[in-house]
Amino acid sequence: MKIPYYYCVNCAQAEILTNHKVYCKLKSQVNTYDVGINYQKVTECPVYNVRIKKIHPDAQIPQYATNGSSGFDFYTVEEIVIQPKETKLIKTGLQIALPIGYELQIRPRSGLSLKTPLRVANTPGTVDADYRGEICILVWNTEDKPITIEKGTRIAQGVICKIEQVNFIETDELDDTDRGDGGFGSTGVK
Numbered sequence: 001m002k003i004p005y006y007y008c009v010n011c012a013q014a015e016i017l018t019n020h021k022v023y024c025k026l027k028s029q030v031n032t033y034d035v036g037i038n039y040q041k042v043t044e045c046p047v048y049n050v051r052i053k054k055i056h057p058d059a060q061i062p063q064y065a066t067n068g069s070s071g072f073d074f075y076t077v078e079e080i081v082i083q084p085k086e087t088k089l090i091k092t093g094l095q096i097a098l099p100i101g102y103e104l105q106i107r108p109r110s111g112l113s114l115k116t117p118l119r120v121a122n123t124p125g126t127v128d129a130d131y132r133g134e135i136c137i138l139v140w141n142t143e144d145k146p147i148t149i150e151k152g153t154r155i156a157q158g159v160i161c162k163i164e165q166v167n168f169i170e171t172d173e174l175d176d177t178d179r180g181d182g183g184f185g186s187t188g189v190k
């Protein structure tokens, strides 16, 4: 059976009012909702508020471009020159306080990787929940000439992910598996 799902057109927040209206908790505004036969009804806000701080006047607070976006873009706050083959730490002008149990992954934007010789050097970069320094992007110029990156360039994207910490128990024996120590192409390369 298909159940109607009422969703905020901006951000999937859902507190249903009347007359096809929904209160968006994230943006504190009333929006109109669509009804789709494939959607499930939700009554709770599935999105957490996360504190983020600008430490540069031109820093930009990240935004999800669409309801279904996994990531949000980070912008450069100044013009940067990266020398040939150099890896440079690029500032975003932002600090974040993630809830424990989450991490921020820094990932490349596919367009930048396809159309420029710039690469995120440590993909995915890890921003720990307890990190309070500036979020920075490690960018590698793979080319033999310097590259100038304009201020306001969308240099990488961030994805917030749930993580687990585990309790490591030291042992002399591990359980057997079919794979055993096979890896690195042990099942073939095609």
Ligand SMILES: O=c1ccn([C@H]2C[C@H](O)[C@@H](COP(=O)(O)OP(=O)(O)OP(=O)(O)O)O2)c(=O)[nH]1
Pocket: 106, 122, 124, 125, 126, 127, 128, 129, 131, 134, 135, 136, 137, 138
């Ligand atoms: O792309 C990145 C990667 C890391 N960081 C910040 C946030 C992260 O929490 C901290 C430490 O990163 P990581 O654990 O990857 O670095 P490390 O080399 O292990 O350093 P540390 O000894 O400080 O943990 O640096 C960024 O801003 N951008």
